[in-house]
Amino acid sequence: MIEFRDAVVRYHGAPSPAVNGVSLQCPAAQVTAVVGPNGSGKSTLVRVLLGRQPLAAGTLHVDGTDRRQLSQRALARLVAIVPQREEPAFPMTVREYVALGRLPHSGAWRAETPGDRDAVARALTRTGVEDLHARPTDELSGGEWQRVRVARALAQDAPALVLDEPTTFLDVGHEMALFELASTLARGGLAVLLVSHQLNLVARFADTMVLLERGRVAAAGPPDAVMSARVLEAVYEWPLVVIRDPASGAPAVVPLRRSPS
Amino acid sequence: MIAHRAWHWPAAVAVLLLAAALGIAFGTVRLSLAEVMAGAVGTGDPLHVTIVQALRGPRVLLAALVGAGLAMSGASLQGVLRNGLAEPYLLGVSGGAAVGAVLAYAAGYSGYGLLAVAAFAGSLTAVGATVLAARAAGHGARGDPRTLLMAGVVVGAFANAAIMIALANAPGNTVRSALWWMMGSASDATWATGAALALMLSVAGGALVAGARDIDALALGDEAAAALGVDVDRAAPRIYLLASLVAAATVAAVGLVGFVGLIVPHLVRAAGIRRHRALLLAAAIVGATLVIAADTVARVALPPAELPLGAVTAILGVPFFLAQLRRFRA
Numbered sequence: 001m002i003e004f005r006d007a008v009v010r011y012h013g014a015p016s017p018a019v020n021g022v023s024l025q026c027p028a029a030q031v032t033a034v035v036g037p038n039g040s041g042k043s044t045l046v047r048v049l050l051g052r053q054p055l056a057a058g059t060l061h062v063d064g065t066d067r068r069q070l071s072q073r074a075l076a077r078l079v080a081i082v083p084q085r086e087e088p089a090f091p092m093t094v095r096e097y098v099a100l101g102r103l104p105h106s107g108a109w110r111a112e113t114p115g116d117r118d119a120v121a122r123a124l125t126r127t128g129v130e131d132l133h134a135r136p137t138d139e140l141s142g143g144e145w146q147r148v149r150v151a152r153a154l155a156q157d158a159p160a161l162v163l164d165e166p167t168t169f170l171d172v173g174h175e176m177a178l179f180e181l182a183s184t185l186a187r188g189g190l191a192v193l194l195v196s197h198q199l200n201l202v203a204r205f206a207d208t209m210v211l212l213e214r215g216r217v218a219a220a221g222p223p224d225a226v227m228s229a230r231v232l233e234a235v236y237e238w239p240l241v242v243i244r245d246p247a248s249g250a251p252a253v254v255p256l257r258r259s260p261s
Numbered sequence: 262m263i264a265h266r267a268w269h270w271p272a273a274v275a276v277l278l279l280a281a282a283l284g285i286a287f288g289t290v291r292l293s294l295a296e297v298m299a300g301a302v303g304t305g306d307p308l309h310v311t312i313v314q315a316l317r318g319p320r321v322l323l324a325a326l327v328g329a330g331l332a333m334s335g336a337s338l339q340g341v342l343r344n345g346l347a348e349p350y351l352l353g354v355s356g357g358a359a360v361g362a363v364l365a366y367a368a369g370y371s372g373y374g375l376l377a378v379a380a381f382a383g384s385l386t387a388v389g390a391t392v393l394a395a396r397a398a399g400h401g402a403r404g405d406p407r408t409l410l411m412a413g414v415v416v417g418a419f420a421n422a423a424i425m426i427a428l429a430n431a432p433g434n435t436v437r438s439a440l441w442w443m444m445g446s447a448s449d450a451t452w453a454t455g456a457a458l459a460l461m462l463s464v465a466g467g468a469l470v471a472g473a474r475d476i477d478a479l480a481l482g483d484e485a486a487a488a489l490g491v492d493v494d495r496a497a498p499r500i501y502l503l504a505s506l507v508a509a510a511t512v513a514a515v516g517l518v519g520f521v522g523l524i525v526p527h528l529v530r531a532a533g534i535r536r537h538r539a540l541l542l543a544a545a546i547v548g549a550t551l552v553i554a555a556d557t558v559a560r561v562a563l564p565p566a567e568l569p570l571g572a573v574t575a576i577l578g579v580p581f582f583l584a585q586l587r588r589f590r591a
Contacts, residue, residue, distance in 0.1 A: 050487040076490030082320065083484035089343035091534040099479070103474050104490035153488075 001191035002026040002049065002158045006058035008215035009044050009215075017056065018044045021117040025208075026193040028159065031186045032204040034224075037211035037236055043084065044215075046164045050081060050223040061170065063159070067196040076104035091138040094148050098123055098133075106192045113254035123154035127181060143174030150181065167198060179205045190223025203227050204250040211235060227251035265533035265543075273543065274455035277325070277550045284321040284557040289564060290430055291563050302395040323450040323514060324556040324570075325549035326458045328521055330466060332539045332548025334504040335522030336529070338581025340537055341407045341477040341500045346460050349508035349522035352413045352501060356420025358512040361426045363439045376442070377513040384509030391500060409501070413417045444569030445516040447556050454514050461510035465503045466545070476500060480537075520575040521548050525583050551578065 003026070009019040018048050019041040026032040027170050047053040048060060051072055060128040063078050070078070080101070088097060101123065102116045124130040127147045132140065140148060146166055153161055167175040175198065181248060185204045186192040202209060203223040211219040211226050213235040221227045229242045238255055245252040268414020285300075286292045292300065294307060299305030300313030334349035342351075350356075365376050395405070428436050469476075475496040479488035480540040483493045508522070525548045526540065534540050555573040562568055 047484075050484060052484065052487055054492075071490075071492035072487060078490060081484075081488035083488055086482050086485035088481055089340065090345070090530055090535060096535055100477055100489060103478055106474060109471070156489075224433045249517075 001028050001063060002162075002193060003061045004045065004048075004058065004124055007045070007048065007055055008057040009021065009041070009048060009053055011044075012054075012058045017215050019048075020210065021058070022210075022215070022217055023058075024210045024217070024220065026160065028191045029189050030112055030191045030207040031205055032210065033196055033206035034065075034210045034212060035196060035202055036218070039214075040235075041166055041215040042212055046047065046081065046083065046162060046195060048161065049075075049079065050083070051075065059190040073104050076156060076158070078158050080156040080158040081161060082149050082153045082164060084164045084165060084168070086149060088137050091136045093133065093218045094113055094129060094135050094137060094140070094151075095120065095124070095133040095162075095210040097137050097148060098103070098129075098151045098155050101152040104156055112258060119157050120155050123151040126154055126185070127151040142261055143171045143177070146170060146174070146178060147181070149187050150178070159189075159191065161185060162193045162195070164195045165197065166194070167201075175201065199227070199232075200245070200250075200252045202247070204248050223251055227253065229253075266525050266551065267580045269532065270543075271322075273546045273550075274444055277546050277553075280550045280553045280557075281321050281325065282326070284553045285317040287557050287561050288312070288317060306352050310333070319452045319455050320447050320450040320556065321453040321553055322452075323458065324552045326455060326462055327511040327515050327518060328525075328547075328548035328550070328552025329545035330458070330462050330507045331518060331520075331522035331552075332525035332529075332544035333466050334508040334511075335467065336526035336537070336540050337476055337500055338482040338502040339526050340540075341497055341504075342410065343443055343480055343526065344406065344410070346523070348519075349511075350417075350502065350517070350519075351410065352505050353391045353416040353420065354384045354505050354508045354512060355385030355517050356417040356424075357383040357385070357390075358509065359383070359439075359443050359517070360387070360420045360423050360427075362442050362516075366435050366439045366442075367427050367431055373454075377454075379511050381513035384505070384512055386414050387420060388502070388505040388509070392451075401445060422456050441569070441574070442516045445518040445571035446559075447515045447570055450515075458514045462507060465506045465510070466541075469500065469503050469507070470538055470541050472496065472500060472503075473536070473541055478539040488535055511546075515570065518552065519569045520571070520578045521551055525551060526584075 007018050007019050007022045010017045022041065023044065032048060034045065036042055040126050044053060048055055061076065062070060088173055099120050124133055127150050129144065129147050131152055132144060132148065166178050170178065179201050182192050182194055188196050194202065194206065206223060208221065209223050209226040210217060218235050221233050227242050229240060232253060233240055240255045240257065242251050267488060282294055282297055285297045286294060290312060292312065296305060297313060300309040303310055331349050338349065338351060339345055346479065352471040358380040362376050362380035365379035370376065391412045395409040398408045428439060458535050473489050478489040478491045479493065486493050526546050529540055529543045529547055534543050552574060555577050556570055558577065559570050559573045561570040
């Protein structure tokens with residue numbers, strides 16, 4: 001659904017490329033996770049997808065079409081993106097906010113159609129925020145706000161969903177709920193691309209992990225293959241061990257103290 | 262959160278029409294509403310016909326258009342710049358217009374048409390300078406809203422300095438005329454001015470309403486707007502320019518009228534309208550009503566003197582605004 005091939009991105013004035021030859025695929029009905037340290041190029045890939053940053057080399061295809069051939073509006077109908085930051089300048093109700101997800105489908109003079117209302121109602125239900133529909137956006141908790149943002153993206157009715165660091169600032173319960181939601185949506189057929197810092201959670205929920213290091217792919221594949229202590233130690237420059245999570249059986253990273261305590 | 266109701270729309274239009282009728286009725290010669298109607302269709306006392314058709318009619322129309330334009334301009338800029346303190350003159354419209362008008366006065370021109378052209382040209386020059394300065398500072402064609410705000414402030418300061426230098430050694434009557442112009446007045450209204458402003462408003466204001474979905478998205482931030490299908494680098498500058506064009510046209514017609522463009526969008530949002538297509542249309546109705554009322558007060562408060570329109574809009578608006586302050590969230 002989303003496919004980067006040998007992608008290179010250079011920021012103006014930066015000495016080295018932020019993304020340097022990255023290839024990755026995000027197929028339908030799977031959770032694909034992009035992980036890596038700060039500054040490894042994860043969010044740059046999202047900026048390229050959004051069209052906020054051009055590719056210096058390589059290609060990006062969305063649903064088989066070159067990204068450069070897609071208008072911004074056409075992209076928004078194919079891929080729903082939840083960027084890291086997003087906040088209404090003026091508060092509105094949750095329902096009004098989620099309905100903004102219909103913008104890529106609406107005309108300049110057209111009123112909300114029954115189809116729009118259905119899509120908004122479905123998005124509110126799937127994210128479990130229908131009870132919040134009349135609440136002002138500036139009175140939501142962090143966890144509620146993240147789910148409402150995902151609802152806004154789902155209202156776009158796109159076959160792919162991109163979540164950029166969706167669980168920053170969330171407690172363990174809300175974090176789990178969001179990963180469960182991403183996993184459920186993928187099982188429902190969506191191509192889900194997850195950019196995250198949460199190695200252990202990603203290892204439990206993702207079908208494929210792509211580990212970036214300084215703009216390059218350090219490892220890619222199923223979590224069992226990517227979660228290797230040797231690779232992760234080198235990428236994160238920190239001593240660690242990989243164990244089996246006793247509850248789920250998934251690989252989990254345990255960072256070590258540098259000085260024995 | 263307050264939701265607006267369908268009956269608010271006809272009610273607002275009714276209040277606007279009432280304000281227009283009262284604006285025509287009030288003045289040195291007080292007319293009844295029946296006399297206003299008779300004058301409008303050309304029957305009735307010839308003096309009343311002249312007052313309605315040649316004097317107060319065009320003036321009320323002009324006031325309405327100015328209010329509508331400023332309110333739409335302010336609402337658009339507040340949305341795109343994501344800032345509740347944004348107002349129509351922000352990008353240099355007022356300073357540029359004043360420089361244009363003062364230069365015209367200083368050069369000995371005082372005809373209404375030439376002043377309007379000079380003010381309009383001055384506005385657009387200043388807005389161009391602001392947008393180019395912000396673009397030169399980086400952040401792509403959209404510019405960082407904060408950089409744009411700062412560029413607007415700096416261009417405004419430059420314009421103020423230019424006005425002071427131009428007026429420092431100017432003859433007394435030039436200073437007085439220029440100062441009076443800067444305070445805003447609809448007293449020179451003609452049907453032709455009204456028609457010119459109506460044309461500008463229907464084109465540029467219509468384009469703003471047609472692009473209101475982009476403003477909805479841009480008010481969430483650039484990345485969210487891009488995610489919702491908006492070409493940010495094209496949509497944002499287009500809205501800056503359209504909003505400034507509308508503001509410049511009002512300034513060319515009546516001079517500077519503050520407060521309306523800042524406050525009316527907040528009033529409309531507090532009434533529960535948050536999507537920009539409805540917000541712009543409602544702001545136009547409320548802004549028109551407010552400026553008609555302010556212009557009527559400016560004419561009748563201290564006869565035979567006229568008060569500056571810009572001062573009256575603020576004096577009428579501030580208490581109302583303060584009373585509503587707790588309902589505003591920006």
